Structures are given as structure tokens and as C-alpha cells.
Amino acid sequence: MQKLLAWVDQRFPLTKVWEEHVSKYYAPKNFNFWYYFGSLALLMLVIQILSGIFLTMHYKPDTSLAFASVEYIMRDVPWGWLIRYLHSTGASFFFIVIYLHMFRGLMYGSYKGPRELVWILGMVLFVALMAEAFMGYLLPWGNMSYWGAQVIISLFDALPFIGPSLAEWLRGDFVVSDATLNRFFSLHVIAVPLLLALLVFLHIVALHKVGSNNPDGVEIKKKKNADGLPLDGIPFHPYYSVKDTVGVAGFLILFAAAIFFAPEMWGWFLEHDNFTVANILQTPPEIKPLWYFTPFYSILRATTDDLIKYGLLPFVLALTALTLVSVRELKTKGIVVIIAGFVVAGFFGLEAKVWGVALMGLSLILFFFLPWLDRSPVKSIRYRGWKYKTALTIFTISFVMLGYVGTQPAEGIYKMCAQIGTLVYFAFFLLMPWISTYDKTKPVPERVT
Amino acid sequence: MKKLLVVFALLTAPALGWANEGACGQVAKCDPVKVDLNDKPSLQRGARLFMNYCLSCHSASYMRYNRLGQDLGISEELVEKNLLFATDKVGDLMSAVMPKADARAWFGTAPPDLTLEARARGPEWIYTYLRSFYRDDKSPSGWNNTVFPNVAMPHVLYEWQGSQRAVFKKNDKGMAHFEKFEVEKPGTMPPKEFDQSMRDLTNFMVYLAEPAKLERYKIGVYVIIFLAVFFVLAYLLKKEYWKDIH
Amino acid sequence: MGKKNVDPQRRMLLQLTTAVGAVGAGFAAVPFVSSMTPSARARAAGAPVEVDISGIRPGELRPVEWRGKPVWILRRTPEMLASLATVQPHLVDPKSQVKEQQPDYAQNETRSIKPEVLVVVGICTHLGCSPKRELEKGTISSDWEGGFFCPCHGSKFDLAGRVYKDVPAPKNLEVPKHTYLSDSRILIGVDPKGKGAA
Numbered sequence: 001m002q003k004l005l006a007w008v009d010q011r012f013p014l015t016k017v018w019e020e021h022v023s024k025y026y027a028p029k030n031f032n033f034w035y036y037f038g039s040l041a042l043l044m045l046v047i048q049i050l051s052g053i054f055l056t057m058h059y060k061p062d063t064s065l066a067f068a069s070v071e072y073i074m075r076d077v078p079w080g081w082l083i084r085y086l087h088s089t090g091a092s093f094f095f096i097v098i099y100l101h102m103f104r105g106l107m108y109g110s111y112k113g114p115r116e117l118v119w120i121l122g123m124v125l126f127v128a129l130m131a132e133a134f135m136g137y138l139l140p141w142g143n144m145s146y147w148g149a150q151v152i153i154s155l156f157d158a159l160p161f162i163g164p165s166l167a168e169w170l171r172g173d174f175v176v177s178d179a180t181l182n183r184f185f186s187l188h189v190i191a192v193p194l195l196l197a198l199l200v201f202l203h204i205v206a207l208h209k210v211g212s213n214n215p216d217g218v219e220i221k222k223k224k225n226a227d228g229l230p231l232d233g234i235p236f237h238p239y240y241s242v243k244d245t246v247g248v249a250g251f252l253i254l255f256a257a258a259i260f261f262a263p264e265m266w267g268w269f270l271e272h273d274n275f276t277v278a279n280i281l282q283t284p285p286e287i288k289p290l291w292y293f294t295p296f297y298s299i300l301r302a303t304t305d306d307l308i309k310y311g312l313l314p315f316v317l318a319l320t321a322l323t324l325v326s327v328r329e330l331k332t333k334g335i336v337v338i339i340a341g342f343v344v345a346g347f348f349g350l351e352a353k354v355w356g357v358a359l360m361g362l363s364l365i366l367f368f369f370l371p372w373l374d375r376s377p378v379k380s381i382r383y384r385g386w387k388y389k390t391a392l393t394i395f396t397i398s399f400v401m402l403g404y405v406g407t408q409p410a411e412g413i414y415k416m417c418a419q420i421g422t423l424v425y426f427a428f429f430l431l432m433p434w435i436s437t438y439d440k441t442k443p444v445p446e447r448v449t
Numbered sequence: 450m451k452k453l454l455v456v457f458a459l460l461t462a463p464a465l466g467w468a469n470e471g472a473c474g475q476v477a478k479c480d481p482v483k484v485d486l487n488d489k490p491s492l493q494r495g496a497r498l499f500m501n502y503c504l505s506c507h508s509a510s511y512m513r514y515n516r517l518g519q520d521l522g523i524s525e526e527l528v529e530k531n532l533l534f535a536t537d538k539v540g541d542l543m544s545a546v547m548p549k550a551d552a553r554a555w556f557g558t559a560p561p562d563l564t565l566e567a568r569a570r571g572p573e574w575i576y577t578y579l580r581s582f583y584r585d586d587k588s589p590s591g592w593n594n595t596v597f598p599n600v601a602m603p604h605v606l607y608e609w610q611g612s613q614r615a616v617f618k619k620n621d622k623g624m625a626h627f628e629k630f631e632v633e634k635p636g637t638m639p640p641k642e643f644d645q646s647m648r649d650l651t652n653f654m655v656y657l658a659e660p661a662k663l664e665r666y667k668i669g670v671y672v673i674i675f676l677a678v679f680f681v682l683a684y685l686l687k688k689e690y691w692k693d694i695h
Numbered sequence: 696m697g698k699k700n701v702d703p704q705r706r707m708l709l710q711l712t713t714a715v716g717a718v719g720a721g722f723a724a725v726p727f728v729s730s731m732t733p734s735a736r737a738r739a740a741g742a743p744v745e746v747d748i749s750g751i752r753p754g755e756l757r758p759v760e761w762r763g764k765p766v767w768i769l770r771r772t773p774e775m776l777a778s779l780a781t782v783q784p785h786l787v788d789p790k791s792q793v794k795e796q797q798p799d800y801a802q803n804e805t806r807s808i809k810p811e812v813l814v815v816v817g818i819c820t821h822l823g824c825s826p827k828r829e830l831e832k833g834t835i836s837s838d839w840e841g842g843f844f845c846p847c848h849g850s851k852f853d854l855a856g857r858v859y860k861d862v863p864a865p866k867n868l869e870v871p872k873h874t875y876l877s878d879s880r881i882l883i884g885v886d887p888k889g890k891g892a893a
Binding site for chain 2: 702704705708709711712715716719722735738739740742
């Protein structure tokens with residue numbers, strides 16, 4: 001055994017990689033509950049790929065066969081139902097894990113320097129995962145699959161100039177059709193999974209270069225012992241490998257409970273309207289995406305002329321004024337005024353529909369800039385003042401609220417909630433420079449607690 | 450942090466319940482129905498009803514006859530003798546007796562496939578729909594339904610239920626609201642017995658929509674017990690290792 | 696990575712957890728592996744096939760499909776039946792002693808229930824090609840008594856599907872389970888009532 005290992009090591013850095021990333025990767029010893037979700041996200045990716053491979057053996061990407069082939073998997077293929085639920089209910093669990101993983105980053109400032117690239121790669125992963133989920137959702141060719149894809153692809157129609165031809169290019173037809181199904185299948189089973197695997201690799205490499213953050217936001221690499229090892233660090237293996245095993249076991253209990261006892265989660269994970277085959281003559285009474293898209297979908301729907309006139313316009317003007325007061329250089333002030341001028345002109349010149357799409361895109365883009373929007377000297381919420389704590393709490397509540405109202409018809413109180421949530425969403429990011437600058441922080445300890 | 454988790458749970462818990470509000474059309478409310486897939490006799494009675502009445506016009510084209518026999522404890526000979534109308538092979542999918550084109554000509558629309566109806570609409574909807582046909586001279590078939598207004602389907606089981614009239618009442622906004630049914634002509638079955646039969650049929654259709662449900666619950670219990678054991682072991686192991694960390 | 700002086704309790708727990716984890720992984724593999732076995736649809740397609748043989752003239756062969764395989768039904772003429780005895784010295788297994796190649800009720804001189812009607816799976820026992828029918832005498836060589844010839848690798852079979860010596864195929868062609876529903880109708884894939892549990 002030793003000899004074999006030596007033989008391999010001469011030709012491939014097996015031991016070196018193992019030590020660098022596992023047995024001698026020093027992670028802070030104070031990880032808490034929130035630090036389970038990284039390894040759980042990896043577990044979910046593995047589960048999705050594995051179940052996906054086996055589903056692909058039976059699924060048929062053809063509009064006349066797709067729906068029946070899913071039911072074939074559910075009934076005729078031995079254990080097909082389990083593999084299908086692992087995949088379809090698993091998708092929702094994947095997003096639960098990812099959202100909690102991202103929330104951990106927000107709480108403990110994991111996006112702040114030197115981890116900006118870890119965060120950006122993570123955000124690219126999130127966007128790729130959304131694309132993966134969206135294309136996967138078309139494949140069963142249920143009525144909601146069909147109309148959901150139809151509506152979301154039509155969003156691209158809203159883009160000025162290139163919109164309509166872009167939407168046609170994406171569909172490969174004038175409506176969602178067999179061509180669309182076939183290319184979504186190809187992208188869903190090959191292109192995006194490859195991209196996801198690559199991004200996960202980069203995400204981890206970047207993380208291991210700078211080292212993990214922790215609930216105290218203390219850089220453990222600053223305090224090292226005589227051997228050059230971080231005083232507050234412990235080897236990932238065996239300490240975090242055994243700890244993550246506990247996390248995996250606990251998570252699998254919940255996952256199994258869902259798969260075996262409530263795979264539809266009362267319509268939240270598998271929608272009732274998707275148990276009818278796609279019907280081009282009949283739109284379901286309420287088209288809504290699955291829950292993990294609804295916060296962004298809400299922003300899209302909330303953007304009406306009212307919101308622009310009474311919400312976004314005053315918001316942009318106030319933000320411009322605030323920026324002008326805060327920055328000193330004349331040149332910067334000039335740039336700010338020009339940008340604000342364009343935005344305000346756009347409010348009057350462009351349709352609300354265009355703004356809806358733009359804001360939905362912006363709501364994702366803003367996450368990428370969080371490392372630079374946040375000016376606070378501390379990372380962790382433990383040492384931040386009440387301003388940031390309040391902002392994060394309000395943002396979290398309104399994000400969940402946006403998610404919920406996105407599943408409801410866009411009228412009355414729901415519409416108002418979505419509009420308020422949208423303003424809160426953008427205020428959180430765009431006011432972050434001021435919130436974090438004027439927040440009264442507590443002193444951060446030298447060592448983790 | 451624990452507090453935040455609790456807030457999260459509280460925020461999402463009520464939402465779960467709201468996702469599936471059983472709506473039975475604009476005018477009617479859904480009646481509750483007891484679905485019990487362990488009740489084999491009820492499933493068997495439901496299967497017989499389904500094969501004799503529904504399958505003449507509707508298909509259940511994702512389901513195989515022999516699977517039904519195995520799951521419901523009906524022998525293959527009995528399936529062949531009593532349930533096979535549209536085909537002669539027990540391994541076949543359950544297609545309708547009536548060709549689709551004929552059906553379209555007679556009803557103006559092709560009767561939908563019923564395999565997944567219980568998952569698409571919910572059992573309460575089906576149970577209520579089956580019992581909500583009423584006489585309506587304005588409709589082409591002579592029948593209408595409060596759950597599915599202007600449905601093309603006639604009241605197939607009217608001999609059993611008899612015929613009823615729907616009483617609508619206008620509310621203050623002038624909108625018609627379904628009030629109650631009035632029996633016009635009693636059927637051959639007492640109402641209780643008819644309801645019981647429709648419950649059997651609904652029960653069967655829940656099974657039909659997802660045959661895996663029968664095994665899913667049973668396997669799930671063992672899986673969770675196993676995972677719980679593994680969880681305890683993993684936890685003890687973690688505690689053992691983390692003795693090193695101070 | 697073997698550490699010395701490991702706490703015995705720690706080692707015991709580690710082994711136990713690993714063992715339970717491995718068992719779990721084993722169980723988890725079951726659904727994935729068995730999902731690749733024939734589905735209910737494949738099994739339904741494998742259902743018995745009923746054939747009306749009244750239209751098959753003496754000397755004529757009719758192929759039918761059963762479980763996705765060609766099944767040949769050949770009504771042999773008296774001369775054909777006579778040839779079965781002639782070729783015996785050249786055969787590997789003239790008495791059909793390899794059990795799994797035919798049901799018990801077809802382990803006889805003619806490898807059939809009724810002497811003249813041969814029912815055989817038309818797939819070469821070598822590598823799965825379907826042999827050509829060379830039913831006439833002298834078609835392949837001057838001493839050819841009629842039978843089947845596999846073009847892939849040159850295996851030869853007689854008119855009872857028995858394999859010749861010195862060809863790649865090791866066994867006689869397979870006779871499927873079959874039964875007579877009446878004089879003119881046979882059912883392929885089912886044993887006659889009360890016979891053969893194979």
C-alpha cells in the first residue's frame with residue numbers, strides 16, 4: 001500500500017493535494033451550524049448529478065413523448081419514482097441549502113476582503129444554478145413547464161433592439177416548442193452541469209487560497225504558532241469531516257422525510273398544474289415559477305408605472321443627493337449626476353416592462369458588488385452595530401415576503417407588498433455604503449471565541 | 450442565531466399550508482374526503498367503478514392493468530375476466546374503449562386522460578365534482594356541474610344518484626352563488642351509499658395518480674430509522690474526535 | 696495514515712460509523728442499479744405471443760417476434776424429418792442434452808412437441824446473429840441436408856436447430872417455451888399446462 005502510494009506520488013501529486021485541501025487544510029475551530037451548508041451544497045450537487053444520469057437513461061426529450069416518459073419513470077422503471085423524486089424534490093432542497101449558505105455569507109461578512117473572488121464565483125454558481133433549474137423545469141413538459149418557459153423567455157422580448165430576435169434564437173422557434181425542449185435538455189444535462197462542476201472547483205480553490213472565514217470574522221492566519229500553523233485552526237480532516245458527516249446525516253433525515261412523505265410539499269416543490277401535459281391552448285389559471293425563483297419574479301412583476309413614479313424615482317433622486325453630499329471630488333459628482341440623469345430619463349422613456357426585466361437582472365448583479373458596497377471595518381454581524389443588524393433583518397424578512405407574494409396573484413395587498421419589498425431590496429444594497437460606514441461597530445477580538 | 454432560525458420557521462410554516470387551498474370552481478366549496486390507500490376493499494370497488502364507467506370514454510394511459518392487479522391484490526385471471534374491456538393483454542396501458550375522434554365528435558372535446566387527475570386537481574375536487582352534477586336544460590348534455598361549470602361530460606351515474614337541481618342565490622354584488630342541491634328524482638342508491646361509492650372511486654384515483662405511494666410510505670419509515678441510527682453514531686464519533694479541541 | 700496509539704473507543708466508533716455508512720451506501724445503490732433492469736414496459740412486451748399456424752404450408756418457415764427476438768416456426772416435410780437422422784454423426788449434441796436449450800417436452804429426436812412443427816429462437820448461440828435459412832438440400836455444399844447457416848461466423852445448424860461440429864457456435868438453437876391452444880394455434884412463452892417449471 002505504501003509502495004503503491006509512493007509510486008503514484010512520483011507521478012501525480014496525490015498526497016500533496018490531499019494534505020493541502022483536506023488533512024492539512026486548517027479551518028477555524030469555531031464553525032457553527034451555518035457552516036454545514038457548504039458541504040451540503042456539494043452533497044446536493046452530487047445527488048442531482050447522480051439521479052440525473054439515471055433519469056436521462058429513461059427520459060425522452062421530445063414534445064410528444066416527454067410527459068409520458070416521466071410517468072414511465074414514475075411507474076414502469078424499477079425504483080424510477082425514487083430517482084425522480086430525488087431529482088425533483090432535490091432541486092428545491094438544493095436551493096434551500098444554497099440560500100442558507102448565502103445568508104451565512106451575509107451574516108458573517110464572508111464576501112469581504114480577501115474573499116471577494118470566493119463570493120463572486122459563488123454568485124456565478126448561483127446564477128448558473130438558476131439557469132440549470134429553469135431549463136430542467138421545462139423537461140417534464142407539463143402545462144406549467146410549458147407556460148413558465150414561455151413567460152420567462154418572453155422577458156427577453158422586452159430588451160430594446162435585440163430582444164425579439166434574442167428570444168427567437170433562444171427558443172429556436174416562434175413559441176416554446178420541440179426545438180426548445182431539445183436544446184434545454186442538452187444544456188441541462190451537459191453544458192450547465194459541466195460549468196457547475198468547474199465553478200465549484202474554482203470556488204473551493206479560491207477559498208482554500210485565502211482560508212475560511214468564521215462566525216467571528218477573525219483572520220486565523222494572523223496568529224500562528226512556532227510551526228507556522230494557525231493557533232485557531234484545526235485540520236479539516238478529521239475534525240470537520242466527522243462534523244460534516246453529522247450535518248449530512250441530519251440533512252438526509254429531513255431530505256428523506258420530504259422525498260418519502262411529501263415529495264410535492266403541497267404544491268411547493270412539484271406544482272399541481274404540472275401534472276397535466278403541456279397544452280398550448282390553455283394557460284394555467286396562475287402562472288408562477290417554483291418558490292426559489294419567486295423573490296426575483298416578484299421584483300419583475302412589481303415594477304409598474306406606479307412603482308417607478310412614486311417609488312423608484314424618489315429613491316433614485318434621494319440616492320443621488322446622498323451621493324453628491326458624500327463624495328468630495330468634482331469629477332465623481334459629475335459622473336453621478338450623468339448616471340442619475342440617464343436613469344431618470346429612462347424612467348420616462350422606457351416601458352415599465354423593460355424596467356421590470358432590468359431590475360430583476362440588477363437584483364442579481366448587486367450581489368456581485370456587495371464586497372465593495374459594504375464599507376464596514378468588521379466582518380461578522382457579532383461585532384456590527386444596530387444599523388447593519390436592522391438592515392439585514394429587514395432585508396431578510398422582505399426577501400422571504402417577496403418570495404411568498406411571488407406565488408400569489410399580483411393584485412391588491414400582494415402587489416403592494418411586492419412593491420415595498422422591491423424598494424427594500426434595492427435600498428439594502430444601494431444604501432449599504434452609508435449603513436456600513438455610519439454603523440457603530442464593536443471591537444473585534446484577536447482570537448476566535 | 451437560534452432566534453433567527455425560529456423566526457424563519459415561523460415565517461415559512463403558515464405559508465406551507467396556504468399553497469394548496471382546495472378550490473372547487475368559482476361557486477362551490479370542496480367537500481372533504483377520506484383518502485386511505487390501505488383500504489384495499491375500497492380501492493378494489495373504486496377500480497371496478499373506474500373500469501366500468503370512466504374507462505369507456507376516458508383513458509388512463511400511463512397505467513398498466515397488471516400493475517393495478519398486483520397492487521390491489523386482484524389476480525391476473527380476475528383482472529382479465531372483470532376489468533379488461535379495451536384490450537386483451539394484461540400488460541397493456543389502460544386506453545379508453547371509445548376512440549378519441551369519436552369522443553371529440555360526440556362531446557365536442559376529447560375526454561381528458563385521468564391517470565394523473567388526482568394529482569392535478571386534488572382528491573377533494575374529484576369527490577365534490579362527481580357528486581355535483583345537476584339538471585340544466587340549457588346545456589347540450591342536459592347536465593351541468595357546480596364544480597366545473599358547462600362541462601361537456603354528462604352525469605354518467607345519474608341512475609344511482611338520481612337527478613338534482615342546483616339552487617343559486619344572488620349576493621349583494623349581484624353575483625350568483627351556489628346555495629344547495631334539491632333532489633328532483635331520487636336514484637337507485639341512497640345518498641349515503643352513493644357518497645360512499647364516490648369516495649371509493651376517488652380513493653382509487655388517488656392510487657392511480659401515484660401507485661408508488663403504496664410503497665413510498667413504508668420504505669420511508671425504514672430509511673429514516675436507519676438514518677437516525679447513523680446520525681447518532683456520527684454524532685458520537687464527532688464528540689469523540691472533538692475532545693481534542695479546546 | 697495509520698495512527699499509532701489510537702484511543703480504542705475512538706477506533707471502535709470510527710469502524711462502527713464507517714460500517715453503517717457503507718451499509719447505507721450499499722442500500723442507496725440498490726435503486727440506481729435496479730432501475731437499469733427491464734422495466735414494466737419491457738416485461739409487458741415480453742408477454743406470450745399467440746400464433747395461428749394453420750396457414751403454414753409444409754416446408755414453409757414463418758418468423759414471429761417474441762420478446763424482441765425472432766422466433767421461427769417451421770412446418771417440416773417428411774423428407775426434412777428424415778434428414779434429422781442422417782446428419783446425427785456430424786452434430787455436437789444430437790440428443791439435445793444441454794438442458795437449458797429446450798424445455799423438457801422438446802428434448803426429443805425432433806426437438807418439438809408435434810414432430811413436424813419446429814419452434815425455435817432464430818438467434819445463433821455464438822454471438823447473437825440471426826442465421827440465414829438454408830432449408831433446401833445442397834445449397835451451401837453438395838452434402839448440405841438443409842438447415843440454418845449463420846453468415847457472421849459460419850455456424851451451421853440442422854433442421855431441428857442442432858449445431859454441427861467444428862463451428863464457432865457451442866450449443867443448439869434455443870427452443871422457447873410454447874404450448875398448443877388448439878391444433879392450429881400456439882402460444883409462445885408459456886409451458887403446456889402441468890408441464891415444465893423451467
